[in-house]
Amino acid sequence: MYTNIDNNDGVKGVVEYLRTQNVYHKAISRIESLLHWVLQHNYFTYGGKLYRQVKGTAMGSNVAPAYANLFMAYHECKMWRVIPKPLLYKRYLDDILIVVKTEEEFRRYFSYMNMMSRSLKFTFVKCEKSLAFLDLKISLGGKFRREGKLNYALFQKPKSKNVFIHPECDIKPNVKFGWITGENIRFLRNSASKKEFKKTMRYFRQDLLFRGIPEDIIEKYIIYKYKHRYLYYDKKVEKEVENPPTYLVCESDVLDRIFTKFVYRVNCLYDSSIVLVVKNYHKLIDELNRLALKVLDMEDQDI
Secondary structure, three states: OOOOOHHHHHHHHHHHEEEEEOOOOOHHHHHHHHHHHHHHHHHEEOOOOEOOOOOOOOOOOOOOHHHHHHHHHHHHHHHHHHHHOEEEEEEEEEEEEEEOOHHHHHHHHHHHHOOOOOOOOOOOOOOOEEEEOOOOOEEEEEHHHHHHHOEEEOOOOOOOOOOOOOOOOOOOOHHHHHHHHHHHHHHHHHHOOOHHOOOOOOHHHHHHHHOOOOHHHHHHHOOOOOOOHHHHHHHHHHHHOOOOOOOOHHHHHHHHHHHOHHHHHHHHHHHOOOOOOOOOOOHHHHHHHHHHHHOOOOOOOHH
């Protein structure tokens, strides 16, 4: 999808969607200019020759997911004005899960979606009992008949090779093996039953051992069992309630004030355009609060 969106249509869609969300007009103008620059300056070499990409975003570009997501959101907003929402509609970029009552109703959605933009062409898979959506296999089984609940398990593409980081790579252990815990949590989320979780983890351990990762490392980083399925989230919430953050300004307020209403004044303060990119969440909040305090000080001086 990233490489198929027409540049002009894409930027127009993003800008129009941001306007519907009441984003500060100067921030929209800045985003529009930056998007045009990014889309017009994608270069690559092939066969010893230098090429410039003239359509879509470059694969791997940081802006690509947000750009594609906003482009789709713009067309969704238009669609909901003329067609009522179905029983269930879930989307991740251009992967969409729709549950409807009749096939005629689905055809109506599908026809409209393929007319939304020349950049978007959808295909569909019709499922009655089971389907694969992203990394989930969702099915209607005995649990659905008894309790009205869906059954779900991990889905992996048949061609998935499970090629993991080699254990002898010269990088920090937490970086080299920390992803194992992340996968452990993902498998926990994606398993509707203890049986499914144990089966998934058994195959995962086998793949790790085959890759040459020692058993003691595997045991160290696989820390969540099925019994932690709900406790993991509950403990996290309780911890935050017991030790509330001491930030002066809450995250949503900071994001709104810094990057919309006061973005121009913050830029003037630094005499340059600010681009803030922080991987660590807490560092991001700390930085936003630091900037917020400066903006609030400027307001006090004006008064």
